[in-house]
Amino acid sequence: MLAPQTIETVKATAPAIQANAAAIGNRFYEMLFEKAPELRNMFNQTNQETGVQPEALAYSVYQAGANIDRLKELRPTIERIAEKHRALDVRPEHYGLVGETLLEAVEEVLGDAATPEILDAWGEAYHALADIFIQKEAVKYEEVEAARGGWTGYRPFYVAEKVPESDVITSFYLKPQDGEAIIPQQPGQYLTLQADIEGEPYTHMRHYSLSDAPNENYYRISVKREDPENGNPAGIVSNYLHRDVNEGDVLLFAAPAGEFVIETEEMPIVLISGGVGITPMMSMLNTLVQEDTKRNVTFIHAADSSKVHAMKARVEQLADTYSNIEAYTCYSAPTENDRTHRMFDKEGFIDADWLETVLPEEQADFYFCGPIPFMKVVNEILKDRGVPAERRHYEVFGPESTIE
Numbered sequence: 516m517l518a519p520q521t522i523e524t525v526k527a528t529a530p531a532i533q534a535n536a537a538a539i540g541n542r543f544y545e546m547l548f549e550k551a552p553e554l555r556n557m558f559n560q561t562n563q564e565t566g567v568q569p570e571a572l573a574y575s576v577y578q579a580g581a582n583i584d585r586l587k588e589l590r591p592t593i594e595r596i597a598e599k600h601r602a603l604d605v606r607p608e609h610y611g612l613v614g615e616t617l618l619e620a621v622e623e624v625l626g627d628a629a630t631p632e633i634l635d636a637w638g639e640a641y642h643a644l645a646d647i648f649i650q651k652e653a654v655k656y657e658e659v660e661a662a663r664g665g666w667t668g669y670r671p672f673y674v675a676e677k678v679p680e681s682d683v684i685t686s687f688y689l690k691p692q693d694g695e696a697i698i699p700q701q702p703g704q705y706l707t708l709q710a711d712i713e714g715e716p717y718t719h720m721r722h723y724s725l726s727d728a729p730n731e732n733y734y735r736i737s738v739k740r741e742d743p744e745n746g747n748p749a750g751i752v753s754n755y756l757h758r759d760v761n762e763g764d765v766l767l768f769a770a771p772a773g774e775f776v777i778e779t780e781e782m783p784i785v786l787i788s789g790g791v792g793i794t795p796m797m798s799m800l801n802t803l804v805q806e807d808t809k810r811n812v813t814f815i816h817a818a819d820s821s822k823v824h825a826m827k828a829r830v831e832q833l834a835d836t837y838s839n840i841e842a843y844t845c846y847s848a849p850t851e852n853d854r855t856h857r858m859f860d861k862e863g864f865i866d867a868d869w870l871e872t873v874l875p876e877e878q879a880d881f882y883f884c885g886p887i888p889f890m891k892v893v894n895e896i897l898k899d900r901g902v903p904a905e906r907r908h909y910e911v912f913g914p915e916s917t918i919e
């Protein structure tokens with residue numbers, strides 16, 4: 516338990532951390548990688564370069580400080596981060612160095628404002644939180660180790676099939692090289708790839724949502740090729756997978772992780788995706804079908820056009836076969852052929868007026884995934900519609916951040 520004075524000091528100084536988030540985050544990672552260069556293999560180096568990761572880290576520190584007396588409210592965030600840590604093989608011994616370096620970064624950036632009293636209070640708060648993570652992660656490691664077909668660390672899988680799904684998305688069917696069982700994922704969970712790419716100075720870790728229903732034979736991930744755009748370089752791992760990885764090749768993956776999973780209530784369910792955000796939605800849709808669900812399912816997908824619309828035929832087939840499944844498509848840049856054959860239900864971006872025409876009238880559970888601006892819009896529309904937070908579930912395809 517933290518002393519009341521410690522809690523007060525941490526809460527009072529959290530805004531200063533927020534105001535200096537980028538500087539603290541940048542300095543933290545610089546110092547961390549100086550002390551332990553091998554940790555570059557564990558952190559996404561592109562997110563370092565773009566500054567996304569340093570800001571996300573400092574934001575999390577601020578959030579933790581501002582809510583240090585209401586940790587219950589942080590529970591979903593703590594669960595999500597602990598799942599990522601387990602997938603990235605974060606271990607108790609990492610916490611000491613991270614905590615020490617974080618305090619050094621805060622001290623350096625805040626200068627004289629970071630008095631010994633303030634630094635001590637943040638140190639205590641960090642250790643209290645670190646203990647929570649270490650305990651949670653220990654349970655997760657144990658669970659995944661003990662489960663039939665489960666494993667810790669990284670397990671070799673060979674690519675059994677490589678299947679293009681659109682001009683930019685390709686699926687990889689993965690089977691364990693050891694031929695043993697695999698733990699079925701919960702629909703919505705992701706695998707974490709540890710990619711050792713020739714010519715790259717570091718190992719690259721990337722998360723990929725599983726895109727098919729759980730089963731005991733294979734996992735499927737579906738990856739969008741991130742092309743160079745607006746002067747930014749091509750995505751490292753997605754291009755490696757599309758270009759260099761072929762059937763028979765072996766890749767290393769951590770066991771399925773993630774908290775973005777279907778909850779069991781028997782009410783209508785709405786799955787909304789943008790672009791490659793379709794992957795966890797397909798896993799959920801295929802699972803609902805596999806379980807012969809009686810729930811009404813509304814599947815809404817937004818893409819530029821049919822050229823980049825993955826898994827279209829499968830969704831259409833399910834909507835044609837099952838009377839309780841409805842599917843709708845929004846294209847923001849339809850081709851002439853899309854127009855001629857009326858391949859979409861709405862032209863342009865998803866908006867409130869159109870959603871109103873396709874959403875179920877009764878209460879529903881909402882799951883959504885896509886680019887951050889897309890999810891912000893969807894979230895706002897659902898909030899305006901009165902959908903409570905516990906029925907709005909979403910996954911961010913990037914470092915921990917909020918869309919609220």
Ligand code: FAD
Pocket residue numbers: 561562564565705721722723724725737738739740741742743744747748749750751752753754791794795910911912913914
């Ligand atoms: P990176 O090299 O990481 O680059 C990412 C982007 O940054 C690129 O667009 C690149 O152009 C740009 N960039 C690079 N350098 C700079 C720079 N200096 N300045 C500005 N911009 C720059 N992806 C999928 O395709 N399918 C999935 O199912 C999927 N599921 C995910 C699930 C989760 C839980 C998470 C967190 C992510 C998921 N992702 C998924 C995203 C995936 O993990 C990768 O982030 C994605 O494949 C891009 O990785 P990359 O190595 O190709 O690109």
